[in-house]
Amino acid sequence: MISVIYPQSDPMFSRIATWCCIPNKRACSPFCLLIHGAAGTGKSAVLRECRRIGEQIYGAGSVAVTAPVASAAVLVDGRTIHSFAQIAPKAVGEFEILTTIKRRCLEKMMGALKVLFIEEIGLLDPVLLAELDHLFKQFFDSSAPFGGISVVGFGDLLQLPPFGGMNVFEDIKSLAAENRDKKAPSSRNLWSLFERYELKKNFRTRDSLHTSTLALLRIGAHRTDSDAMRLLKSLETPRDVTTDHPEEVFAILEDMEKANPGKDFLLMAPTNRQTAILNDYKLGKLGHPTTLEPIVKSPSEVGQKYFYEGEWETLHLVAGCKVMLTRNLNQKKGLVNGSMGILKKINKGSLTIRFDGLGEFTIPRSKYSNEMRTKFWEQYPIRVAEATNIQKSQGLTVDGVVLVTDRIFGVGSVYTALSRAKDLGLCRITRFNVERWYTNWAALRELRRMPDCS
């Protein structure tokens, strides 16, 4: 089961939140901050606590919680930046002038804004950061960076980089750069305003050898440390299995589950295709999948009801399959994004799911919209979790991980995958192809360059 966070119990969190939000010398003059740290150092937990304290101090609407992608936004009950700032994905890089109509739309969301939080800032395209600056300057009628709004990014730049491949700290290029220089020349060099604050205590992995091995893997120094190399090598399965033989991959997972009852495991693969092969294989074994399409709602039916941002997804489900919640439904009961369970029954209009350690719940469809709130639908807030890809695992905590490594490539992948686990001893990799476990060297250099204010 994913552990429930009570960050208030950690005095460090309140200290950071107070430091960010209480009107002191720092907060009186807006600031840009990166709260970073290895996986499991409580970045998301700190964000939640900062939001709580910030809202207490400044009131509702003062703190906006956003993320570059919906899957990260949902982890912290936030919104995507596109939706919050009403910047359509296709308009990113256009540096449009703020119209009166758009200003009116934004007034409700931004009228009281003091601090903008960006979860998983490592996934942010720098063009979008420049667009935000341009928008805020117009909206708040201020030439100060971000229109005088403080921006706090949370994330680990050494996990997965943005989908577009351009790191958040890099200067933007090509057409977007030309547009920016013509229409928003002051939205340059924004990243240079950011200082970093490093979280150091790892709450997820407590064993010191495991923590130090992951720390070395994170910065690409695992190959020069024999203890780390030995430990990582010991995770390799005796046979080199691939998704061409899904039955062999699942046999490894089942062995781990049998040997460690009560522990939850995530089976991960690097590509969507490999993940789909694994999920389809397992569903096929369990029976004939039922297809559940989203139920489309017309804008007139929607009225004032709140719809969550989400991805349009058709579900293929079989009773008995492993599923994962993709939204925070009830924090008190532990029904949070990432909670794993077994689908017991597909009812008319609901699903019965037994969540590990929590019991059985009836889950109705959730209401969703796209980022720009032009399309509305209802769908169950779950996905099949027999296997998951590394991207979708970001932010999650489980006991152990079985990682298919045969098509591994891309910076930070193995680190992101293995660092989901509380216990490296409960992890398995199918191939020790360590030469393909790449590090984001540019991000590492950038972290070392940034002024440290911790």
Ligand SMILES: Nc1ncnc2c1ncn2[C@@H]1O[C@H](COP(=O)(O)OP(=O)(O)OP(=O)(O)O)[C@@H](O)[C@H]1O
């Ligand atoms: N103060 C705390 N006390 C106890 N457990 C905590 C605390 N803060 C975080 N945790 C637990 O540690 C785990 C990791 O926390 P969190 O997801 O906030 O870390 P993170 O730095 O955002 O990780 P990632 O980079 O992998 O997303 C979670 O299971 C969380 O419940």
